Amino acid sequence: MLYTPELAPIAQSLALSSLIAALPLLTVFVTLGVLRWKAHFAGLAGLAVALLVAIVGYKMPIHLAGLSATQGIVFGLFPIMWIVLNAIWLYELTVASGRFEDLRKVINRISDDPRIQAVMIAFGFGGLLEALAGFGAPVAITGVMLLAVGFTPMRAATVVLLANTAPVAFGAIGIPIITAGNLTGIDYHTIGAYVGHQTPVIALFVPLFLVLLADGRRGVTQVWPLALVVGAVFAVTQWVSATWISTELTDIIASLSAIAAAVIMLRFWKPQGSAEARERLLRERIAEEEATGQEPTGTPGGGVDTVTVTTTDLTTRRVVMALFPYLLVIAVFSLAKLWTPLTNALAATDVKIPWPGLHGSIVNSAGEAVSSTTYTLTWLSGAGSLLLICGVITAIVYRVGARRTIGLWGATVSKLRFSILTVGAVLGLAYVMNQSGQTITIGTWIAGTGAAFAFLSPILGWLGTAVTGSDTSANALFATLQQAAAERAGLDPTLLVAANTSGGVVGKMISPQNLAIAATAVGLVGRESEIFRKVIGWSIGLLLALCLLVGLQSSVLSWMLP
Numbered sequence: 001m002l003y004t005p006e007l008a009p010i011a012q013s014l015a016l017s018s019l020i021a022a023l024p025l026l027t028v029f030v031t032l033g034v035l036r037w038k039a040h041f042a043g044l045a046g047l048a049v050a051l052l053v054a055i056v057g058y059k060m061p062i063h064l065a066g067l068s069a070t071q072g073i074v075f076g077l078f079p080i081m082w083i084v085l086n087a088i089w090l091y092e093l094t095v096a097s098g099r100f101e102d103l104r105k106v107i108n109r110i111s112d113d114p115r116i117q118a119v120m121i122a123f124g125f126g127g128l129l130e131a132l133a134g135f136g137a138p139v140a141i142t143g144v145m146l147l148a149v150g151f152t153p154m155r156a157a158t159v160v161l162l163a164n165t166a167p168v169a170f171g172a173i174g175i176p177i178i179t180a181g182n183l184t185g186i187d188y189h190t191i192g193a194y195v196g197h198q199t200p201v202i203a204l205f206v207p208l209f210l211v212l213l214a215d216g217r218r219g220v221t222q223v224w225p226l227a228l229v230v231g232a233v234f235a236v237t238q239w240v241s242a243t244w245i246s247t248e249l250t251d252i253i254a255s256l257s258a259i260a261a262a263v264i265m266l267r268f269w270k271p272q273g274s275a276e277a278r279e280r281l282l283r284e285r286i287a288e289e290e291a292t293g294q295e296p297t298g299t300p301g302g303g304v305d306t307v308t309v310t311t312t313d314l315t316t317r318r319v320v321m322a323l324f325p326y327l328l329v330i331a332v333f334s335l336a337k338l339w340t341p342l343t344n345a346l347a348a349t350d351v352k353i354p355w356p357g358l359h360g361s362i363v364n365s366a367g368e369a370v371s372s373t374t375y376t377l378t379w380l381s382g383a384g385s386l387l388l389i390c391g392v393i394t395a396i397v398y399r400v401g402a403r404r405t406i407g408l409w410g411a412t413v414s415k416l417r418f419s420i421l422t423v424g425a426v427l428g429l430a431y432v433m434n435q436s437g438q439t440i441t442i443g444t445w446i447a448g449t450g451a452a453f454a455f456l457s458p459i460l461g462w463l464g465t466a467v468t469g470s471d472t473s474a475n476a477l478f479a480t481l482q483q484a485a486a487e488r489a490g491l492d493p494t495l496l497v498a499a500n501t502s503g504g505v506v507g508k509m510i511s512p513q514n515l516a517i518a519a520t521a522v523g524l525v526g527r528e529s530e531i532f533r534k535v536i537g538w539s540i541g542l543l544l545a546l547c548l549l550v551g552l553q554s555s556v557l558s559w560m561l562p
Helices: 014-021 023-033 039-057 062-097 100-110 114-132 137-148 153-163 168-184 188-195 199-203 206-245 250-266 274-291 304-313 316-338 340-347 383-397 402-415 417-436 438-447 450-468 471-489 493-505 512-522 528-553
Strands: 351-354 374-377
Touching: 014 023, 014 039, 014 438, 023 039, 023 417, 023 450, 023 512, 023 528, 039 062, 039 417, 039 438, 039 512, 039 528, 062 100, 062 137, 062 316, 062 374, 062 383, 062 402, 062 417, 062 512, 100 114, 100 137, 100 316, 114 137, 114 153, 114 168, 114 206, 114 250, 114 274, 114 316, 137 153, 137 512, 153 206, 153 274, 153 512, 153 528, 168 188, 168 250, 168 316, 168 471, 168 493, 188 206, 188 493, 199 206, 199 493, 199 528, 206 250, 206 274, 316 340, 316 383, 383 402, 402 417, 417 438, 417 450, 417 512, 438 450, 438 471, 450 471, 450 493, 450 528, 471 493, 493 528, 512 528
Parallel strands: none
Antiparallel strands: 351 374
């Protein structure tokens, strides 16, 4: 039985069909943000509504809807949760070996100011991880690093989610932009240049926002010079690299430049109020631990301050060993993603699996089978497998025994069980919405606004990334739709395809997938709804700013474009 998604199946009305198609997303956001359900319950509820809409509203055969959900669930497990599992396991190895305390001291030697640490770890190092690995790796790794320097779990989660914005468009060696280019036929270097004239506007201010999250307005008043320098260096180098150097290397260049700028500036400038900021952060953490019945990790006047004093016992060997897992991750991913012979060799191991019972059963309006029903098993080339290799090497170097290493991996799986359920359910929802036609209905309705669509186009990227947790997936969904809508409205197709990518970067922080990863990394499983309420305002605010920017770039600010 062949199934062709219908664009407006509800009373032949595109607007009414869009409203019905949006019910799965509304279910997730309302249950998370209003009813405060746990993320896995919200995800399962959204998946159930998506299946109901697909079967009843879109007349999708029951077995095809179910198979779409299974494909999405498997994709959520591998590669998504495979990445997160091995990223957190790598962290557990450093804790078990006793090296994580040294890492804390190394970070404090660079700067013992928690507001600066938030910028350097979440924005600088997180941007580098996004450039090389993507998916949930930056959130998982930088989240636990912020915990190490004294941040409370909730503050760490919100900081890393907001930081994981500007680098997303060029993440995983530019895959979102390359995907958009392949689908639209527009040179991806050109799309990358356009994106490089949009996301730097966000990047300029993100470090300031992180300082605000870390220590409020007082922190901004005391640390704004460094935050502004880091944001400006990242923005300028992202702009220059995307325009004239390389789409694939843009975030690597921008992140390394931002980190270097911070290190150099700290040699000549010191922030005010560092001790007081550490004290406030420590008191907050102690209060939170006491409220949840945990053993306090320090006392006012001690804790974080003690770490600063004892950094003098760090030898060169201890510094190298403390940084080893993260230097190894950078080295392995750089080789795997940038050295063409190795990249090709790893890609050759990928296994493409036409999803049984589903592949060939969903066709477009031209009668052609859709390609989304093919599942690619990246068993060796995927980021999760590379992180597993890094973990094994780290365990050997740190002399963590095989039995304990395997035990830690098993314990991490147990720790992630609810996050695995959440991500599986959300990706199942995404696949059902996509393959039944729900997502395209919503996108087509928004795209029917004519010239005003220039202001609204980032919303599609935001929506796609919020649903799937991936800017690449958002481009796979909407890039060609953006192109067609632009041509109908007499707008620049490249601008709107780029806007889809840029819109996605501010949608990632509210995707249930990313919320689950952040919650798991910092030990807040079950409190995803709290994290969601703290970041949703930032996501919408940045989206509105992008909508305004893209709308103006289509007219009075066209001079900004390459």
